[in-house]
Each structure stands twice: as C-alpha cells, then as structure tokens.
Amino acid sequence: MHPDDDGRAYAGEGLATARFPPVEPPVLPGAPPPLPSPSRAAAKPPERRNFLSAHWHGDLSLPVSYWINLVLVTLLARGLLTGLGTLDWQRHPLTWAIAATATAVLICLGIAVWQYVGVWRAAGRSGSGWGVVARIMVVIGCVGSCVGMRTNARVLADMLHASSEQQSWNDFHVRVAADGRAIDASGTMGVGFTDQIEQAFASHAGIHLLRIASRGGSVTEGVELHDFLHAHPDIAVEADGICASACTLAFIGAAQRLATPQAWFGFHQMRSLLATTRSVDYVSEQQDRFKRELHELGATPDFVRLAFARQGNDVYVPDRAELFDNHIITAIDADGRHWQADGWRSEQFLQALRHDPHGRTLAAAFDRIALVQPAIYQQWLQRDLAVPVRPHPAAVARYNDNFWHALDAARARxxxxxxxxxxxxYAVSEQQTLEMLRRQLSPSACGRYASGIAITLGSHGGAFRDAVGSGYVALFSGQGTVQLSTPAWRASLGSALRQHQAERWTAHGELADEAHWTAACSRQLATLDQLLAAPGANGDLALRAYLRVR
Structure with missing residues (x-):
C-alpha cells in the first residue's frame, strides 16, 4: 500500500479504499529575540564641540566655514598686518617691530591652517558641487599663503637688516664741551639722540650753543632736533666736522647757523629705514618739508635740485660760497671770530696759515697787504677764487703759487x-733767512734762493716761514711812507740789476754750478752787510734797489 500525495492509500486495484485524516505538521517554536548589538549598547550621545573645534573637524556647514571662518577671518588678519605697517617704528628700537611682526605672522599662519583644514573637511561632508568649488579655493588659498609667507620672510629679513643698521647708530655722544661754552653732540643720530640733547640743555640753562658733528642717521631724530632748535632761537648750532644727511635737516632748524673752517655738509635724498607704507610716506613728507624750508631760507632751485639728486652714500658737498649764497650757514666760526660771507672770501685762503704755528706771521703779513697794497690783495683774491676746488691737490698747488706771487708783487711795490x-x-730779516738756509740746508741752497731760484725746503719749511714772515710783517707795517726820486730810483735799480745778474750767471750766460751758488751766498750776505752800513739817501736807495731785483 502506497500512500498517495493527498493522504489516500491504495491496497491494490479493486480494493476498497480507506480515508485517513490529514496530518498537520508540528508547530515550530518562534525565533528567539535578537541579542542587543554590542556597538549600539556602547554608543554615546554625540560630543558637543566648541566653535573652533567644530570648524576644525568639519562639523559646521560649508557656508559658515567658508564665508565666516575663511573669508571674513582672512580679511581681519590682513587688517592686523596692515595696521602694523602703519605704525612709525623708527621712533623706537626696531627689535619691537620685529617681535610684533613675527608674532603676528605666526598667528596668521596658525589661523590659515585652521581655516583651510576646516573648510576642506566641511566641503567633503557637504556632498554638493559647492564643496568641490570650496576645495579648489582652499588649494588656491594654500598657494597664496605660501607666497605670502615668502613675502613675510623677506619683510622680516629686511627688518633684521634695518635693526642691525639702527643699532649701529648708537655710537653717539652728548656732553658738555671742555670749555663749558657748548653742548657737543657727535656720532650717528640714533634713537635717543635728540632726547639727550634736550636733557643736556635743560640741565645747563646757561649754554646756548650746540656743536654737532654727525654723518646723519634717523630721519625722525633729525626732524625732532630740527623742531627743538626751531623752538629755541636762542640756541645756535655749529657744525664742526661732517654734517650730512639727517644732520643737515636738523642744522637748518636753528636761527644762527655756524660752521667751523673744517666743517663740510653732505646733502642727499632721505631714505626710509623700513619699507613699510607708513615709514616711506613719513620720510617723503619730511623731505618735501625740507625742500620747502630751503626755499624759504633763500636757497636757489638749482641748489635744492642738487641737494636731493644724490642717493645712498653719495652726497652733494657744496663749497663755502654756495653755503653762504644759499643761506645754509650764517657765519664761519674761526677761533671764536665770526666771519660773514664777504670776509670769508679771502679768509678761507689764510686759515691754513693761521692754524700753522710757523705760518701765522705770513698770514699777518697778508692782513697788512690788504691795507697797504689793496689792489695786489684783490688781484690775489680773484685768482684764488677762480681756482677750481677739485681736484684738491691741484687746487692747493695753485693756491700756493698765487700766494707767493702776490707776496712777491707786494714786496716789490x-x-x-x-x-x-x-x-x-726787512733787510735784516733777509740776512737771517739766508743764514738759516746756509746752516740748515746748504750754502748752495742759500745762493739759489738769494738769486730767485726755487729750492726744496723739505722738513725746514717751518723754519723758513718763521724767518721770512717777520720780515714781511715789518715791510708792510705801514708806519710811514716815502716818495723816491724817480731818476735816482731808476738808476739804483739799473745798478742793482747788473750786480744781481753778475752774481747769478756765468760769463758765458749759463746757469752757474754748485760752487758758484755757494760763493754767491757768501757774496750776497756780504753785500747786505755793506748796504745796511751805507749812510744817507744813496745807501737807502741802493738797499731798496738790491732787495727789489732779488
């Protein structure tokens, strides 16, 4: 018997069938409830971050991260750096500027990293096309920041160089002069230069002279010293040595502006120590102010143009005449005597002699020539004024030639x-000069000099100037004059000239040898002895004529 699929069984064909009830499958038990997930069981509430941290992790929306934290904060950071650039750091040690700028740059660098990371993460979470655009802008911003950091590094390097230069300006000294007449200020005009000068005058109210020697320095210090002198017209300023760059700006602030004979002035364009906008604009404003004041003093447009045509260490150095003509100086202070422009025109050529212990009598002789032989004196002055001052060695040689030619012309007259x-x-002085040359140089040198031939004095130049100077002072004393008889004077000159030629030349008309000059020295000394001993008017004429033709 085989059960059929529907539960019926067949005993065989022709057999009666028996029906069984259907069998129901057993009911299976239900699935067990799911076990709790370990991850869900350990899950904690989302961490709440502050605004800065939320931006860093990209939790903020893309618009907030980009427009607020990137664009707006960048503008604020740039405003900070721009504000630092507007400060006038030259009034203070530049180490302050370096510290402030370096701190600001590091802060801005940290802000930039925070900005770009936050925007990049927020853009990734946004899932929109704007996120791609934002990331492109972040890449561009990073490149720009790298370029900006390179620029900032260069700025800091420039500031370090400027700070080093500024520190080298601290070599100045401000003190009361040894004679108690002035406040001496020397060295470069660094930070505090003007403050020390003001304090010195405040502590010594009886002093009214600032003696300055400076190659320049801080424009700010020059401006402040200029304003101090301008506010105290009772204080005179005297340049003693170099006064260049910012020193010239301070110098013109005084009402009375003196210069010693050895002083010289150097003008050039003002330069900002820093390349910041504020510093560059400040220096430009002060230079324009300087130009206006020079024009107000009476300087010519050409002088102002030349004064600011040079740059760097190249300076324009005007001579004394230009300084007087353009009202840069009001007088020359030479050993306590103040020379105005007219007097200094001639005095400048005698100052070297006045400062030479062996040349003072020659300078005094020229003072006498100005009185007793004014025409010759003026001719000498005009020749010296016509000499180009450069090159200096050539000018000195020309001045020396002009001096002795003028002295000889005045002596003859x-x-x-x-x-x-x-x-x-004067004749006695000539005798003493010949004796000095014979003893200290040689008898031959004595004979040459007596015959009007140039000799080399070497180390005996001082003794020679001492010897001849007293004779010229005596000759130009102006203590009485005489009027010679013209025929008698001419006859005496002719006789003296023939005698002089006989002493100087050989019989063949050639220059004599050394032995001849040695003998000539002795003969001329003897001749002077005879003429000084000769009595009467004829003796006087003969002496004058002999001295005249030598």
Missing part, C-alpha cells in the same frame, strides 16, 4: 714806498 726803518728791518 712796497720797497718803493715803505719807510727807511721798515726797509732796513
């Missing part, structure tokens, strides 16, 4: 009008 006493004193 004065021998015709000087009193007998003055002529004799």
């Amino acid at each position: 004065q021998l015709e009008v000087a009193s007998t006493q003055d002529v004799r004193r």
Whole structure:
C-alpha cells in the first residue's frame, strides 16, 4: 500500500479504499529575540564641540566655514598686518617691530591652517558641487599663503637688516664741551639722540650753543632736533666736522647757523629705514618739508635740485660760497671770530696759515697787504677764487703759487714806498733767512734762493716761514711812507740789476754750478752787510734797489 500525495492509500486495484485524516505538521517554536548589538549598547550621545573645534573637524556647514571662518577671518588678519605697517617704528628700537611682526605672522599662519583644514573637511561632508568649488579655493588659498609667507620672510629679513643698521647708530655722544661754552653732540643720530640733547640743555640753562658733528642717521631724530632748535632761537648750532644727511635737516632748524673752517655738509635724498607704507610716506613728507624750508631760507632751485639728486652714500658737498649764497650757514666760526660771507672770501685762503704755528706771521703779513697794497690783495683774491676746488691737490698747488706771487708783487711795490726803518728791518730779516738756509740746508741752497731760484725746503719749511714772515710783517707795517726820486730810483735799480745778474750767471750766460751758488751766498750776505752800513739817501736807495731785483 502506497500512500498517495493527498493522504489516500491504495491496497491494490479493486480494493476498497480507506480515508485517513490529514496530518498537520508540528508547530515550530518562534525565533528567539535578537541579542542587543554590542556597538549600539556602547554608543554615546554625540560630543558637543566648541566653535573652533567644530570648524576644525568639519562639523559646521560649508557656508559658515567658508564665508565666516575663511573669508571674513582672512580679511581681519590682513587688517592686523596692515595696521602694523602703519605704525612709525623708527621712533623706537626696531627689535619691537620685529617681535610684533613675527608674532603676528605666526598667528596668521596658525589661523590659515585652521581655516583651510576646516573648510576642506566641511566641503567633503557637504556632498554638493559647492564643496568641490570650496576645495579648489582652499588649494588656491594654500598657494597664496605660501607666497605670502615668502613675502613675510623677506619683510622680516629686511627688518633684521634695518635693526642691525639702527643699532649701529648708537655710537653717539652728548656732553658738555671742555670749555663749558657748548653742548657737543657727535656720532650717528640714533634713537635717543635728540632726547639727550634736550636733557643736556635743560640741565645747563646757561649754554646756548650746540656743536654737532654727525654723518646723519634717523630721519625722525633729525626732524625732532630740527623742531627743538626751531623752538629755541636762542640756541645756535655749529657744525664742526661732517654734517650730512639727517644732520643737515636738523642744522637748518636753528636761527644762527655756524660752521667751523673744517666743517663740510653732505646733502642727499632721505631714505626710509623700513619699507613699510607708513615709514616711506613719513620720510617723503619730511623731505618735501625740507625742500620747502630751503626755499624759504633763500636757497636757489638749482641748489635744492642738487641737494636731493644724490642717493645712498653719495652726497652733494657744496663749497663755502654756495653755503653762504644759499643761506645754509650764517657765519664761519674761526677761533671764536665770526666771519660773514664777504670776509670769508679771502679768509678761507689764510686759515691754513693761521692754524700753522710757523705760518701765522705770513698770514699777518697778508692782513697788512690788504691795507697797504689793496689792489695786489684783490688781484690775489680773484685768482684764488677762480681756482677750481677739485681736484684738491691741484687746487692747493695753485693756491700756493698765487700766494707767493702776490707776496712777491707786494714786496716789490712796497720797497718803493715803505719807510727807511721798515726797509732796513726787512733787510735784516733777509740776512737771517739766508743764514738759516746756509746752516740748515746748504750754502748752495742759500745762493739759489738769494738769486730767485726755487729750492726744496723739505722738513725746514717751518723754519723758513718763521724767518721770512717777520720780515714781511715789518715791510708792510705801514708806519710811514716815502716818495723816491724817480731818476735816482731808476738808476739804483739799473745798478742793482747788473750786480744781481753778475752774481747769478756765468760769463758765458749759463746757469752757474754748485760752487758758484755757494760763493754767491757768501757774496750776497756780504753785500747786505755793506748796504745796511751805507749812510744817507744813496745807501737807502741802493738797499731798496738790491732787495727789489732779488
């Protein structure tokens, strides 16, 4: 018997069938409830972050991260750096500026990293096309920041160089002069230069002279010292040595502006120590102010143009005449005597002699020439004024030639009008000069000099100037004059000239040798002895004529 699929069984064909009830499958038990997930069981509530942290992790929306934290904060950071650039750091040690700028740059660098990371993460979470755009802008911003950091590094390097230069300006000294007449200020005009000068005058109210020697320095210090002198017209300023760059700006602030004979002035364009906008604009404003004040003092447009045409360490150095003509100086202070422009025109050529212990009598002789032979004196002055001042060695040589030619011309003219006493004193001085040359150089040098031939003095130049100076002072004393008889004077000159030629030349008309010059020295000394001993008017004429043709 086989059960059929529907539960019916067949015993065989023709057999009766029996029906069984259907069998129901047993009911299986239900699935067990799911076990709790370990991850869900350990899950905690989302962490609440502050605004800065939320931006860093990209939790903020893309618009907030980009427009607020990137764009707006960048503008604020740039405003901070721009504000630092507007400060006038030159009034203070630049180490302050370096510290402030370096701190600001580091802060801005940290802010930039925070900005770009936050925007990048927020853009990734946004899932929108704007996220791609934001990430592109982040890449561009990173490149720009790298370029900006390079620029900032260069700015800091420039500031370090400027700080090093500024620190080298601290070599100045401000003190009361040894004679108690002035406040001496020397060295570069660094930070505090003007403050120390103001304090010195406040502590010594009886002093009214600032003696300055400076190559320049801080424009700010020059401006402040200029304003101090301008506010105290009772304080005179005197340049003693170099006064260049910012020193010239301070110098013109005084009402009375003096210069010693050795002082010189150097003008050029003002330069900002820093390349910041504020510093550059400040220096430009002060230079324009300087130009206006020079024009107000009476300087010519050409002088102002030349004064600011040079740059860097190149300076324009005007001579004394230009300084007077353009009202840069009001007088020259030479050993306590103040020379105005007219007097200094000639005095400048005698200052070297006045400062030479062996040349003072020659300078005094020229002072006498100005009185007794004014025409010759003016001719000498005009020749010296016409000499180009550069090159300096060539100018000095020309000045020396002009000096001795003028002295000889004045001597020749004065021998015709000087009193007998003055002529004799001059003759005695000539004797002493010949004796000095014979003893200290050689008899041959003595003979050459007596015959009007140039000799090399070497180390004996001082003794020579001492010897001849006193004779010229005596000859140009102006203590009485005489009027010689023209025929007698001409006859005496002719006789003296023939004698002089006989002493100087050989019989063949050639220059004599060393032995001849040695003998000539002795003969001329003997001749002077004879002429000084000769009595009467004829002796006086012969002495004058002999001295005249030598």
